Amino acid sequence: MKIKKAVITAAARGERLYPVADTIQKAMLPVIDVDGLHKPVIQIIAEEAFASGIEEICIVCAPGDGERYKAAFKSLRDNLVKSFQNAEWANQEAQKIDHLVNNLHFAEQAEAKGYGHAVLCAAEFTGNDPFLLLLGDYLYISDLAQKRCAAQLIELATQENCSVSAVNPTPEHLIGRYGTLTGKQLSNQHGVYKIDKIIEKPSLSLAELELQTPGLRIGYYLCFFGMHVFTPSVMEMLERQVQSGAENIMLTPTLQELAESEKYLALEVKGSRYDLSRKHGLLQAQLALGLAGEAKNETLGTLVELLAEANTRK
Template identity: 35%
Template sequence: MKITKAVITAAGPDQTHLPLQTIVSSTGEAKSMLALLLDDAFSSGIESVAIVIAPGMEDDYSSAVESHLDQVTFIVQSAPDGFAHAVFCANDFVGQERFLLLLGDHIYLNPTGPSCVSQLLGAAERTEGALSAVQPTHESQLPYYGTIGGKRVSGSDAFIEISIALEKPTPTVAEQELIIPGLRSGKYLCYFGMHIITPSIMEQVKMDLSQTEKLPLTLSLNAIAQSERYLAVQIQGHRYNLGEPYGLLRANLGMALAGPDRDEVMTSIIELIGLTK
């Protein structure tokens, strides 16, 4: 079934201002990061988007979404109660439909093919149930990501049936529980920051939130992996986490090097290298 709704979370105390940053897209236009995300979502077939924001940020976000204002709904998370709670704030918006979940502080870029969002949505059309975008990630990055374990779906190498999902696992646990055949040693499939969320996941989140506050979403996703078929798909492309040190710079460079001004940007970089030690 086609997915038409998306939710973008941008209410975390550390990420509130990140989606508002202006960066130059690969086509050379200066845009807010949020606008770029929305461009990607709408051009991939999404029809309406809810953005979960912190209180008092409506005006800033309204101007940042630029031309997409009509298709966007703002949902305020009244207190910083964690990622899972932020997602659950959009429960009424999504109703009983599967929807696309994106992170407001991430930019996704695939310079050589279909966008990351359209890859995930395309995959979602071929499957039912929950689906998460994943990417092979070196074990040194494990402290930053949710990571999955499971087995490849026979006949389709891109899909993995998830048996376990852990938030920021240690390499020891990863080696014991999360090894997936076909990856290079020391690499694991970590979440890419894009998910197709089902109503059953929202039910699980609701149940989990009734027991504990401030949950990472991975906990509920892991519970779903135990109770129903939950798939992951390997996405071609890069994600840029603006929250990391130099995250915005990297995202900018990634965009610029993927666009028509690549040579100019590279020349600038080399000049800069020459001027510094």
């Protein structure tokens, strides 16, 4: 199968980023990317998708935010061209923004009815096509110089012609933050698992009983990375939840149904993800981008200076 569409969920208002998220969508918060340029978070996520072969993107947003995104990107592009006339990097960045806006769609989530409902809002955009799903408040950094996290996932999904979710081995004290799963590792593919069971944010006692995965280090579990490739059947399953009268449409029960009804794999992605909504999440993500990019030495120097200053204040 060919994966050419991506969905980015960005409808939440970002209460944990108060008060900044009251005045700007959290996905438009600026950070310095690995290329050393300031960009909105949503642009960095979109470029992750485009660099991995995606051609069209749908942002699931709160009512009215679609026009705000368009206006913000237009302003950003115009300012680049006017403020840095004849600068090659500015022209290249303006072209990237043009490409993003020209291939961007929006789907509004009128009410907060669960993460599965947010995904379902993009059903008209995805149609009968498979799609890449990304979170609007996660930044992803690959450990591989030439292969993005999304590209790793898309490659396996294309090869195996099935849904694939990215996972990371996660220490047991953190599993309460994530959807956690277990499965059987494929004998011919390292880090690839046939998913058996998924539990959303399990307790450690429940994980010890039901989510142990052979081959992982003791005290580690497979947790969702915040990135998936899904076949169209996921949308059909989510729609059935709506038709059943469920008020809160969750994604995890649908993924359990998916694992029981068709081939569904998990891939240990070589990379890291950073949740911007968590306390100090934006700071951690910025440091990680700095250390992974062109500003590595400058970032290291800044960290050394800050640590030295903190030490003198003791």
